[in-house]
Amino acid sequence: xxxxxxxxxxxxxxxxxxxxxxxxxxxxxxxxxxxxxxxxxxxxxxxxxxxxxxxxxxxxxxxxxxxxxxxxxxxxxxxxxxxxxxxxxxxxxxxxxxxxxxxxxxxxxxxxxxxxxxxxxxxxxxxxxxxxxxxxxxxxxxxxxxxxxxxxxxxxxxxxxxxxxxxxxxxxxxxxxxxxxxxxxxxxxxxxxxxxxxxxxxxxxxxxxxxxxxxxxxxxxxxxxxxxxxxxxxxxxxxxxxxxxxxxxxxxxxxxxxxxxxxxxxxxxxxxxxxxxxxxxxxxxxxxxxxxxxxxxxxxxxxxxxxxxxxxxxxxxxxxxxxxxxxxxxxxxxxxxxxxxxxxxxxxxxxxxxxxxxxxxxxxxxxxxxxxxxxxxxxxxxxxxxxxxxxxxxxxxxxxxxxxxxxxxxxxxxxxxxxxxxxxxxxxxxxxxxxxxxxxxxxxxxxxxxxxxxxxxxxxxxxxxxxxxxxxxxxxxxxxxxxxxxxxxxxxxxxxxxxxxxxxxxxxxxxx
Amino acid sequence: xxxxxxxxxxxxxxxxxxxxxxxxxxxxxxxxxxxxxxxxxxxxxxxxxxxxxxxxxxxxxxxxxxxxxxxxxxxxxxxxxxxxxxxxxxxxxxxxxxxxxxxxxxxxxxxxxxxxxxxxxxxxxxxxxxxxxxxxxxxxxxxxxxxxxxxxxxxxxxxxxxxxxxxxxxxxxxxxxxxxxxxxxxxxxxxxxxxxxxxxxxxxxxxxxxxxxxxxxxxxxxxxxxxxxxxxxxxxxxxxxxxxxxxxxxxxxxxx
Numbered sequence: 001x002x003x004x005x006x007x008x009x010x011x012x013x014x015x016x017x018x019x020x021x022x023x024x025x026x027x028x029x030x031x032x033x034x035x036x037x038x039x040x041x042x043x044x045x046x047x048x049x050x051x052x053x054x055x056x057x058x059x060x061x062x063x064x065x066x067x068x069x070x071x072x073x074x075x076x077x078x079x080x081x082x083x084x085x086x087x088x089x090x091x092x093x094x095x096x097x098x099x100x101x102x103x104x105x106x107x108x109x110x111x112x113x114x115x116x117x118x119x120x121x122x123x124x125x126x127x128x129x130x131x132x133x134x135x136x137x138x139x140x141x142x143x144x145x146x147x148x149x150x151x152x153x154x155x156x157x158x159x160x161x162x163x164x165x166x167x168x169x170x171x172x173x174x175x176x177x178x179x180x181x182x183x184x185x186x187x188x189x190x191x192x193x194x195x196x197x198x199x200x201x202x203x204x205x206x207x208x209x210x211x212x213x214x215x216x217x218x219x220x221x222x223x224x225x226x227x228x229x230x231x232x233x234x235x236x237x238x239x240x241x242x243x244x245x246x247x248x249x250x251x252x253x254x255x256x257x258x259x260x261x262x263x264x265x266x267x268x269x270x271x272x273x274x275x276x277x278x279x280x281x282x283x284x285x286x287x288x289x290x291x292x293x294x295x296x297x298x299x300x301x302x303x304x305x306x307x308x309x310x311x312x313x314x315x316x317x318x319x320x321x322x323x324x325x326x327x328x329x330x331x332x333x334x335x336x337x338x339x340x341x342x343x344x345x346x347x348x349x350x351x352x353x354x355x356x357x358x359x360x361x362x363x364x365x366x367x368x369x370x371x372x373x374x375x376x377x378x379x380x381x382x383x384x385x386x387x388x389x390x391x392x393x394x395x396x397x398x399x400x401x402x403x404x405x406x407x408x409x410x411x412x413x414x415x416x417x418x419x420x421x422x423x424x425x426x427x428x429x430x431x432x433x434x435x436x437x438x439x440x441x442x443x444x445x446x447x448x449x450x451x452x453x454x455x456x457x458x459x460x461x462x463x464x465x466x467x468x469x470x471x472x473x474x475x476x477x478x479x480x481x482x483x484x485x486x487x488x489x490x491x492x493x494x495x496x497x498x499x500x501x502x503x504x505x506x507x508x509x510x511x512x
Numbered sequence: 513x514x515x516x517x518x519x520x521x522x523x524x525x526x527x528x529x530x531x532x533x534x535x536x537x538x539x540x541x542x543x544x545x546x547x548x549x550x551x552x553x554x555x556x557x558x559x560x561x562x563x564x565x566x567x568x569x570x571x572x573x574x575x576x577x578x579x580x581x582x583x584x585x586x587x588x589x590x591x592x593x594x595x596x597x598x599x600x601x602x603x604x605x606x607x608x609x610x611x612x613x614x615x616x617x618x619x620x621x622x623x624x625x626x627x628x629x630x631x632x633x634x635x636x637x638x639x640x641x642x643x644x645x646x647x648x649x650x651x652x653x654x655x656x657x658x659x660x661x662x663x664x665x666x667x668x669x670x671x672x673x674x675x676x677x678x679x680x681x682x683x684x685x686x687x688x689x690x691x692x693x694x695x696x697x698x699x700x701x702x703x704x705x706x707x708x709x710x711x712x713x714x715x716x717x718x719x720x721x722x723x724x725x726x727x728x729x730x731x732x733x734x735x736x737x738x739x740x741x742x743x744x745x746x747x748x749x750x751x752x753x754x755x756x757x758x759x760x761x762x763x764x765x766x767x768x
Contacts, residue, residue: 029604068760334593421596421627423641441603441632472632474603475639 006077008460009065009243010450011058013083013167014251015039015104015273016321018057020065021447022076025460027470029442031069033061040101045108045356048101051089054167055174059239066240078246079236080454081175082254082446083167084273085197088142090153090222091170093163093186096179100149102167103142106274106314106356110141111365117141121215129202129209131285131294133363137312137356139166140199140216147217160221166194168248169224175245177237184237190224191231191248192305196296201226203285203294206305228299229253230457246457251446252276253297256308257453258445259414260471262464267402267410270445271419274359275316275391277398279309279406290401291361300456300464309405311360311398315353315369316391317419322355323387329380337424339384347382348373350492351390352500361401362497366504372496391419392428393493399433412436416445423477431481432490441474522548523556527577530566536574589724589762591619595627595641598716598758602629602727605754609747611731612637615716616645616652617724618663623653631731648672648686649679651711652726654699658690659715659723678703698752699726700743703733710736712743714755719763727755 007030012019019034035057040048066073086105091098103109114134117126123134132138143164147154156162165173169190177184195201195208200218202209208223227233233245249257252270256278259268264282269275280297283304287294297308320336323329330336352358354367371383395413403409412435420426420439430437442448455461525546530537537545543553557575560566567578598615606613612631616623623645630637647653647667656663672681680686693699698714705711713728728751729736738744759765 026607028607029600032600332590332593332596334596335590337592338590418596418599421599422592423595423639441607441629443599443603470607472607472630473637474606474629474632476630476637477639 004075006075006460007069007071008078008080008246008451008455009062009076010080010082010447010454011062011171012251012254012444012447012450013054013058013081013171014446015084015106015318018054018061019444019447020058020061021444021451022065022069022071023448023451027442027448027452027467029444031065031071033064033068035061039104043109047104047107049087049104051091051098051102051167051170055171058171058174063239073240073243076243077460078454078458079243080247080249080254080450080452081168081171081245082249082251082450083171083194085166085194085250085252086137086139086142087167088139088146089165089167089170090143090146090157090162091165092156092161093173093179093188094161096174099153099162100146103146105137106318107142108136108356108365110136110145113141113144114365117215121211126199126212129204129212130199131196131203132199133293135357135359135363136365137314137359138197138199140212140218143198143218144216154217157222158219160219162222163188163224164218164222165224166190166197168194168250172233172245172248175236175238176234181238182241187234188224189227189233189248191227191229191250192296192299193229193250193253194248195226197250203296203307206296206299228301228303230298230453231301232457244458246455247450247453249298249450249453252278252310253295253308254447254449254453255416255445256280256297256449258442258447258449259416259440260452260464260468261414262306262468268414268416268445269395269399271316271391271415271417271425272446273316273318273321275313275395275417275419277311277395277402279402281307281309283307286405288401288405290404291363292398292401292405293360298453309402311401313391313394313398314356314359316394317417318355319351319353319387319390320419322353323384329384334421336384336387337422339381340388341424342381343379343385345382346373346386346389347378348375349378349382349386350496351383351386352496353390354500354504357504358497358500360398362501364501364504367500368504370496370500370503372499373492388422388425389428389489389493391425392432393490395429396432396490396493410435412438414438414440416440416443418443420475426475426477427480430477430479432486434479434483434486436479437477438473439475441472443474519556522546522552523560526553526556526560527565527581530575530577536568536576538574542575589617589718591617591624591626594725597761598627598725598727601754601758601761602627605727605729605750606630606632608750609729611729611735611747613727613729614640614645614652615725615727616656617726618656618660618666621666623647623650623656623663626725646673646675646705648681649675649701649704651699651701651713651728651730654690654693654701655713655715655723655726655728658693658699675705676703676707680704698748698755699728700748702737702741702743708733710743712736712748712751714752715759716755716762717759717764721764724762727751727758
C-alpha cells in the first residue's frame with residue numbers, strides 16, 4: 001500500500017458542463033470525464049440550471065474518472081471542488097431537493113431588486129464592503145428574487161428550513177451526505193472566494209455582513225459557513241466514500257492558482273463561457289478606478305487572504321455556443337474557427353454580445369446584444385469572424401482597464417481555458433492587445449488549480465512555490481496585425497459598444 | 513476466398529436503383545425492379561434508412577437516396593475540432609515526455625499539423641500548426657500512410673523525396689515499414705526528415721475505429737532513442753497510451 005501512487009482529483013462544475021480530472025504529483029492529467037448539462041432559457045434574459053441534474057452528473061463522472069485511470073478511491077489523496085461562481089441554489093435539507101431551478105450568473109432578471117436595494121442602501125458603500133458594483137451578476141439579488149418567487153419561501157427560510165449555496169456548497173453538501181447517506185448528513189460550507197461573489201460578504205472581515213443581509217432580507221441561518229479555500233472539509237460519502245475534500249474555490253480563482261500566479265502582480269485570462277482576467281494584488285484590497293471588481297483570490301488555511309482585481313466578461317465562448325445551439329451556424333464550437341478562417345476580415349460586421357448586459361469595465365445591466373455593419377457583402381464567414389473578434393475586443397477592454405489601474409502596461413498575457421484551442425482567436429487576442437499571448441502546458445487550469453489547492457491542503461505538495469516548476473509554456477502567439485488596422489478596428493468596436501449601451505437604454509423596455 | 517455477401521450486393525443494387533431514378537420509389541417498385549421478395553427488400557431498405565443512406569418524406573412514403581450518401585468523404589473530422597478534442601491529452605503527453613507534441617491529419621491531399629504543443633524546456637519555439645509533414649519520412653506521416661487509405665493512395669505515383677540519407681525512398685522498404693507500423697500500432701522515424709531529429713507517433717481512431725489522425729512527439733535522437741537508434745520503449749508507451757486516450761475521447765470503445 002505504501003508504494004501505491006496517489007493522485008489529486010478535481011471536480012470542475014462549469015456553466016455548460018461538469019468535469020472530473022485526476023492529476024499526478026507533477027500536475028499532469030491522468031484522467032478526465034465530463035458531461036454537459038441542460039441549460040434553460042425560459043424568458044429573454046433568464047438563464048437557469050437544474051441543480052439536481054448537475055448533482056446526478058457529478059455522481060457519474062467522479063467514479064468514471066477514477067475507473068478510466070484504473071484507480072481506487074483510496075488512491076485519491078484529496079479532492080478539490082471548483083465551480084461557476086454566483087449561480088444561486090436554494091434547497092430543502094430534509095428532502096435534499098432544490099426548491100426552484102438555480103439562477104445562473106448570466107441571468108438578468110433581477111433589475112427590480114437592484115432598483116429597490118439602490119434606494120435603500122448606498123451603492124458605493126456596497127462596493128466598499130464587497131468590492132462589487134450593484135449589478136445582477138452577483139448572488140444576493142438572485143437569492144432575493146428566488147425567495148420572493150414562491151409562497152412561503154421567505155418564511156421557510158426565516159424558520160431555518162431552507163439552505164442557500166453557490167454550486168460549491170450544493171455539491172459539497174451532497175458529496176458529504178446530503179439529506180442523509182449511510183448515516184451521514186451533508187455539511188453546509190463555502191469558501192472565501194465564492195462568498196466574495198455573493199455581495200453579502202465583507203472583504204475585510206471575510207464574514208457575512210449583517211447590514212447587507214438586512215437590506216437583501218436574507219436570514220443568516222440559511223447561509224453556509226465561510227472557510228478558507230484550502231481546509232479540511234470532511235470526507236465524501238456519495239458517490240464514493242472516504243475521499244478527503246481539501247479545497248473549495250471559485251473557478252476563476254482556481255485558474256489563477258492553476259497558472260501558479262501566487263504573487264502580487266501576476267495575472268491570467270481564462271477563456272470559457274465567459275472570459276475572466278484576474279490580477280493578483282497580494283494581501284492588499286485594491287480598489288479599481290477603471291471598472292474592475294475586487295475579489296478574494298484565495299486563502300490558504302492558517303494564512304492571510306490574498307486578493308485580486310478582476311475584469312469579468314459575461315459572454316465569450318457563450319457566443320460561440322449560441323451560434324451552434326440557437327443559430328445552427330456550426331455543428332461544434334471548434335468549427336467557428338474553420339468558418340472564420342474562410343475570410344481575411346470581418347467584412348465590416350461587428351457583434352457586441354451583451355446578452356447579460358455588459359460586465360467589466362462597463363457594468364451596465366441594460367445593454368443588449370447587437371450585430372452591426374450588415375450589408376449584402378457579409379457572409380456567415382464574416383459573422384463567424386466577428387463572433388471571435390468580440391471576445392478579443394472585450395479582452396482588450398479589460399486589459400486596458402487593468403493597465404490603467406496598475407499604471408504600467410502588462411508585457412504579455414497568460415491565457416488558458418478551452419477556447420485557447422482556437423488558434424485564430426489567440427492570434428486575434430495577440431493582435432488587438434499588441435503583446436504576446438502565452439498558453440501554459442495545461443489549458444484546463446481551473447481543474448488543475450482546484451487540484452493544486454486540494455493537494456496543498458493535505459500536504460501532497462509542501463508549498464505553492466513547488467508548483468511553479470510545473471508551469472511550462474505550451475504555445476505562444478505574437479502580434480502580427482498592421483497597427484493602423486488595429487486602431488481603425490478598435491474605433492469601430494468602441495462605436496459598436498456604445499450602440500449596444502444606447503439600445504438598452506431606450507425607454508419603455510421591459511425584458512420580463 | 514469467401515463468397516460475396518448477398519445482402520450487401522442487394523443493398524448496393526437498391527442504392528444504385530434509387531440513385532438512377534428521378535422520382536422516389538415505393539417498396540413494391542424496388543422489390544419488383546430487382547426481383548426480390550417484398551419482405552427481403554423491406555429488411556434491406558429499413559437497414560439502409562437506419563444508417564442514413566436512404567430516406568422518405570413521410571412514413572410509408574416512397575424512398576430516395578439521402579444527401580448524406582453524397583457527402584460521404586467530406587464529413588472528415590474538422591481540424592479545429594480535432595485540436596480541441598486532443599488538447600488536454602497532448603498537453604499531458606508533452607509534460608510527461610518533455611518533448612514537443614503534435615497532432616496531424618490527412619486533409620485535402622496533405623498531412624497537416626492540426627495541433628502543436630511546445631517542448632517544456634523554455635527555449636524559443638514557434639507554433640507549426642498548419643504546416644505539412646512528409647508522409648513517408650515522419651512518424652506522424654507513416655501512421656497516416658499505414659492506416660488512412662486516402663493518405664496511402666496519395667503517394668502511389670509520386671517520387672519519395674530523400675530528405676536525409678536515412679529517408680526511406682524504396683517502395684518495397686516503405687511497404688515493409690508500414691506493415692510493421694500496422695502490426696505494432698505505432699511508428700518511429702529516426703533522422704529521416706532532418707538529421708538528428710526523431711519522432712514517435714500512434715493512431716487516433718474515431719468512434720467507428722477509423723484512423724482520423726496521428727499523435728506523436730518529436731525531439732532530438734539522443735533523447736528519443738536508445739544507443740541502438742531505436743525509439744525508447746517508455747516513450748513509445750506514452751505516445752500509444754495518449755493515442756488510445758484521445759480515441760476514447762472521440763468515442764472509440766466508449767458507450768457515451
